Structure formats: C-alpha cells, structure tokens
Amino acid sequence: MSALFDVVLPVFLVIGFGYIVAWRGLFSESAVDGVMRFAQNFAVPVLLFQSIAKLDLSAEFNIPMLIAFYAGAFAAFGLGVFGARRLGRTPEEAVAIGFVCLFSNSLLLGVPITERAYGPDALAGNWAIISIHSPLLYTFGITVMEFTRARGQNLSVGRVASRALTGVLRTPLVIGIMSGLAMNLALQAGLVLPGGFWDAVRMMASSALPAALFALGGILYRYKPEGDSRAILLCCFAALILHPLVTYGLGRLFALEVAATRSSVLTAAMAPGVNAYLFASIYGVAKRVAASTVLVATALSILTISMWLAILP
Numbered sequence: 001m002s003a004l005f006d007v008v009l010p011v012f013l014v015i016g017f018g019y020i021v022a023w024r025g026l027f028s029e030s031a032v033d034g035v036m037r038f039a040q041n042f043a044v045p046v047l048l049f050q051s052i053a054k055l056d057l058s059a060e061f062n063i064p065m066l067i068a069f070y071a072g073a074f075a076a077f078g079l080g081v082f083g084a085r086r087l088g089r090t091p092e093e094a095v096a097i098g099f100v101c102l103f104s105n106s107l108l109l110g111v112p113i114t115e116r117a118y119g120p121d122a123l124a125g126n127w128a129i130i131s132i133h134s135p136l137l138y139t140f141g142i143t144v145m146e147f148t149r150a151r152g153q154n155l156s157v158g159r160v161a162s163r164a165l166t167g168v169l170r171t172p173l174v175i176g177i178m179s180g181l182a183m184n185l186a187l188q189a190g191l192v193l194p195g196g197f198w199d200a201v202r203m204m205a206s207s208a209l210p211a212a213l214f215a216l217g218g219i220l221y222r223y224k225p226e227g228d229s230r231a232i233l234l235c236c237f238a239a240l241i242l243h244p245l246v247t248y249g250l251g252r253l254f255a256l257e258v259a260a261t262r263s264s265v266l267t268a269a270m271a272p273g274v275n276a277y278l279f280a281s282i283y284g285v286a287k288r289v290a291a292s293t294v295l296v297a298t299a300l301s302i303l304t305i306s307m308w309l310a311i312l313p
Contacts, residue, residue, distance in 0.1 A: 018217025032218030039212035045176025052180030064254035072246035077102035101238035105273030125263025223291035271297035
C-alpha cells in the first residue's frame, strides 16, 4: 500500500489534476493541446537529448535487458494483431490495435514512477530502453502499416520503405534521441560546452514531465470509453499483463541484475501512451479503440504497477 501512495499516486495525481481542470472547463482544449505540443515537440525531446547525451552507452546498453523488454513488446503486438483480426477488424485496424499493445508509455509514466520508486540513479536502464524505443517501434509500426496498405497498389518495396523512414525521422522524439546520441559521441571525442548551455538544457528538460503529465490528463478527458469493449480489453491485457510478464520471465531466464529487472519490467508495465492514439490518428483507423485504451489502461495501471512494485526486488 505504501508503494501506491508514495510512488504511483503522486504521478497519477498530476494526471488527475489535468483531467479535472479540463472536465470543469478551467482549461480549454486548445490550451491542453498547446501544453502537450510544447511537451512532446520541445521539452520532452530536450529531456531525451540531455539524458542520452550523458548516458554511458558502453555500460548501460544491457543487451539481455533490451531483448527481454522488446520481446515482450513484440509479443503484445502479435497478440493485438491476431486478436483484432479474430474480432473482425480490417488489416489496417489490426495493425493500429497491435501498435496500441506495443507502445508502452515508457517516458511520461515509466521514468517518474521508476525514479520515485528507486531514485534517480535507477534510471540508467530506462534511458537505455527509451533511447531506441521510439525509433525502433515507430519504424516497425509505420513499416508494417505501410506494407499493409500497399498491398494491391503495386508499390515497390523501396518506395514503401522510404515512406516509413521519412515518417520516423520527422518525429520530434526521434530527433531528440538522435541529437542526444550525436552529442554523446561528440562529448566522448573531447567536445566541451559551457556550463550555461547545460543549465539551459536542464531548465527546459525539468519542465517536460510535469507539463506532459498534466496535459495527458486533459487529453484523456476527451476520450470516453464507448463500445469496442472486447478490443479495449484485448489491448489492456496485452499491454498491462502480457508485456511485463514476458519481460519478467525472460529477465529471470537471463539472470538480469536487480536494476535492469526493475527498469525493464516497470517500463513494460506502463499503459499505452498518447503516441498510440496519434499513430491510429495518422492512419485514420481504430482511433476510438486507441483513445479508449489509453484512458482505461492508464486507470488500471495504478493497480498493475502497484502489483509489480510489490513483486520486484
């Protein structure tokens, strides 16, 4: 119970505050969208840039940990696609639903909850996962969707792949990650930047999570669960149960260290984020399922995260 109040509850109180002010009309939809655009397009990419620029890549890229996490993610995607097709969804809808199962909220929920549970020094594994999270999963999701949509259109493999790569490289989160990796290499090569530069980066980065969590609450208010209950339950099971369970099982098999186990399993246990809805929105399919799943799974994750905090060492 202490984990619920000390670790999980503060994060969800910020989300709940955003939800309440949007519900009561104290913050307009356009204002919520503006805060989220600021967070996702600017502050969060700067946070990623800062974290990855100073990450010890050689020490923190724990390959077994990454395999455990992403094996769970792709298992969730496979279940989502298979289940959606069994529910009568079109191939395009099935890919979008699979992406909802695939893309856990590793940054906006995973980072603050891990930090509150185990301290700032426990985040190295989270940053290693996040450094390839958006590039890998967006590339995978967009590629699968583009090939699914291209069936029967006689498009070349090169053209479809070019569409997918262009979509990925335009994503602000990916730009922040790639810039951070470039800066990391430059710093290792001897580049020295003035302290004022890093102070400005730190100021911008410090606003990212509070702003994003607050805006997430405001956005979730709009998406009320309507219909599609079986598809929503499928996504919640894949994201909240299957993904962390596979990650935990493989972590035990690989004998991961405690810190790596905590980072990988807790990140896997996070609900799908708004990016899952944005992906569905880009292609105009399964938007209601994606939005409703983000809302329902975020609420349910209060319980599942507390459970994992009790299980993890």
